[in-house]
Amino acid sequence: MRKMAVFIKPYKFSVILVILFVFLQSLSELFLPTLMSDIIDKGVVNGDIPYIWKIGGVMVLVAALGMACAIFASYHASKTAAGFGRDVREKLFTHVENFSQKEIDQLGTASLITRTTNDVTQVQNVLINFLRILVRAPLMAIGGIIMALTQDVKLSLIFLFTLPILAGTIFFIARKGIPLFKEIQKKIDRLNKIVREKLIGVRVIRAFNKEEREERRFDEANADLTKTTLKVNIIMASMMPAMMLILNLSTVAIVWFGAVRIDQGNMAVGDLMAFIQYAMQIMFSLIMVSMVFIMIPRAQVSIDRINEVLDTKPSIKSGNNKNNKKTEFNEKGYIEFQNVSFHYPGAEKPALSNISFSAGPGEVTAIIGGTGSGKSSLIHLIPRFYDVTDGSIKVDGKDIREFPLDQLREKIGFVPQKSVLFSGSIADNIRYGKEDATDEEVKRAAETAQALEFIDHMKNGFDTVISQGGTNISGGQKQRISIARALVRKPEIYLFDDSFSALDFKTDARLREALKMETVNSTVIIVAQRVSTVMDADRIIVLNEGKIVGIGTHKQLLKSCSVYKEIVSSQFSKEEIA
Structure with a gap:
């Protein structure tokens, strides 16, 4: 991963802007539940319509600010990721140009094509999510916990039970799915190889009436890739229902114990509603982090494959000629x-x-x-x-x-x-x-x-x-x-x-x-x-x-x-x- 960092350096200003705008977006989202709590406890309960309009206007302004920050963050994240992808593809292409036939045979033409296209796209997609989510999610999680504690410390003890269960579920599912990502990339290589051979050798295939044989080869490779992709997608798809189940059970627990706290006069209704929203923000931030961490191993596979190409040194090295001057000889072409x-x-x-x-x-x-x-x-x-x-x-x-x-x-x-x-x-x-x-x-x-x-x-x-x-x-x-x-x-x-x-x-x-x-x-x-x-x-x-x-x-x-x-x-x- 560190080797890829050199390709991000030219876009460090855009990265800083992404972090800044994501930070402002997170602050706006953390501020909204508190404003809503004030509307309920001070406006709705007291029937103070002007106060509701006043705080409601502030909420609209904060939400608009958050939306603007999200748009700017997305723009600069996309700009950074697209530029990164372009630079990596260019580096791969120029590096492969220096390969001798030995290195090309060693890595394989179909694999080199996959690495230059599909693998770079995988890393590019993770980068754009990394910049937006991995900065925002910790801010939302930490900020949400702090704001939840300000609402009610005792009710926040629920997180001591729900967060470890959530983290354990994420770890278990990721452990099952991650090893399959490497297999997927290898099977994409094989599929590309068959397609390439089919297109290059189409005349020979037709001349010998081997269309059905080639179709069988393609179908086998395609089915194999589909089977592995479905397997990993089913594993990863089970994450969201599991997360939502934990999230909904947590919400039920918060409402249950929150109602007891309200009945005892230790908590206001608006505070409970704000607490629920902060709990949602904390849970969703962890879900977002989990999705990124699931994408990172797949990207790591792609990064390893890209680095394998970049680390492969051409066996045929250019000779040295000081000052790059052409050497003149008496005999030409001997x-x-x-x-x-x-x-x-x-x-x-x-x-x-x-x-x-x-x-x-x-x-x-x-x-x-x-x-x-x-x-x-x-x-x-x-x-x-x-x-x-x-x-x-x-x-x-x-x-x-x-x-x-x-x-x-x-x-x-x-x-x-x-x-x-x-x-x-x-x-x-x-x-x-x-x-x-x-x-x-x-x-x-x-x-x-x-x-x-x-x-x-x-x-x-x-x-x-x-x-x-x-x-x-x-x-x-x-x-x-x-x-x-x-x-x-x-x-x-x-x-x-x-x-x-x-x-x-x-x-x-x-x-x-x-x-x-x-x-x-x-x-x-x-x-x-x-x-x-x-x-x-x-x-x-x-x-x-x-x-x-x-x-x-x-x-x-x-x-x-x-x-x-x-x-x-x-x-x-x-x-x-x-």
């Missing part, structure tokens, strides 16, 4: 792998072992191998999506772990295996690589990526809106826009992670030919499955089970590397190989 090995977290075997090679500007280095040979793993190490387990990767003669991450990634134009587009226009998606790119630069990048041919045929051209995930265009079109996004950046290093797989052979060939002109001063690394994509490369690296089994040109590898020869034989006829 890459060197030195005995690099890499394990995925929790994996039994290394994904890569003893990888050593170099790639320089003006060269095209291709990586080919069977499924699971480590091609994508290798290319993901360069922008530090993961860090090497052993060995080192150098760019321009400097270990990439020494670079500030933003400087390292500024040097790279990355095209992922799975094309990722964002909602917005085609031009917006291309400019994602360079925000200040001119229209001419955007058009040139699209032309080089062979995307201009389909963009020109669209009604709105570059202003055509891409839906979320690029679902309104084909896979090949998505790949070409992704390639244009990297090209517009004009980086020192191009990384193509099987980025031509959705293109036909004709478009693939045209694209590679156009790339030669654009990347003449850059280092290009291409991961591919097709031999036709890599056969013209200056250097081909053949991977097998995470190890390099051959490096050379197409002709050299045909003679020296059996793995490469098998790959070529599987894609070309003997006549084509010859």
Whole structure:
């Protein structure tokens, strides 16, 4: 809870105002029963109508003041809670942005979404109630007891019996319900995970006619969440009837013994009515406190989950560069792998072992191998999506772990295996690589990526809106826009992670030919499955089970590397190989 306090500091003035207005509201509510007692004992009993009007007017004024204070308190409490929620969500979002894939896999995408939305909302709701109720309730309880004692000390002894019973009931119910709150948040995570998988994989689900299976999965998770929520709500719902029963029995006891006190001439009727109201205020203040204390454990679960994210340190840390100045090098884009090995977290075997090679500007280095040979793993190490387990990767003669991450990634134009587009226009998606790119630069990048041919045929051209995930265009079109996004950046290093797989052979060939002109001063690394994509490369690296089994040109590898020869034989006829 203390860690969350830092997010409230910017709103300390609003918090002070909330406390002030709640204090004034409480005073007004405590003053009203005394005024009512005076009206009855001095006005009604004596038939003094002017006195009734006079004190009645004062009561209206006090009530109006209390209402105004309540409105101002609610406004500032809402302002503080909303600002707190906004700041925590922003902190979570920016913190998660620095996570490597390891941390994202560890916490889970669905859970991160729940923590950023549902958990923050839980804490925000408790904060607004905490500010209003937890300040007001003690004031009302203490003030009510003091005012009740001023009315009749002996009658106040009833509280010695009722308050412990009330507190014991609250404790018993809270003890039963609180452990279930953590279960609810976990089950919300699971439900979100299923919904997310359903939405992302909707085409596969439909293609295999698995709609009923997914509906069953959702229904099971939904029913499980509903069952737990109902259980905790039934437990918590029993609190109010129990509270009201104790409250009503207390009122009966007060009226009973108060009547005896009036009959004995030790108490006035107005004092008894005021005493009943003070008793109500005391009881209701305890009920309000109990409701907040029930919400706090649930919020604590959410706070723990939020803190778990904030306490998770990114395993990939940015290198240091004094004064944030960009380091200048003589060579631009030179890459060197030195005995690099890499394990995925929790994996039994290394994904890569003893990888050593170099790639320089003006060269095209291709990586080919069977499924699971480590091609994508290798290319993901360069922008530090993961860090090497052993060995080192150098760019321009400097270990990439020494670079500030933003400087390292500024040097790279990355095209992922799975094309990722964002909602917005085609031009917006291309400019994602360079925000200040001119229209001419955007058009040139699209032309080089062979995307201009389909963009020109669209009604709105570059202003055509891409839906979320690029679902309104084909896979090949998505790949070409992704390639244009990297090209517009004009980086020192191009990384193509099987980025031509959705293109036909004709478009693939045209694209590679156009790339030669654009990347003449850059280092290009291409991961591919097709031999036709890599056969013209200056250097081909053949991977097998995470190890390099051959490096050379197409002709050299045909003679020296059996793995490469098998790959070529599987894609070309003997006549084509010859």
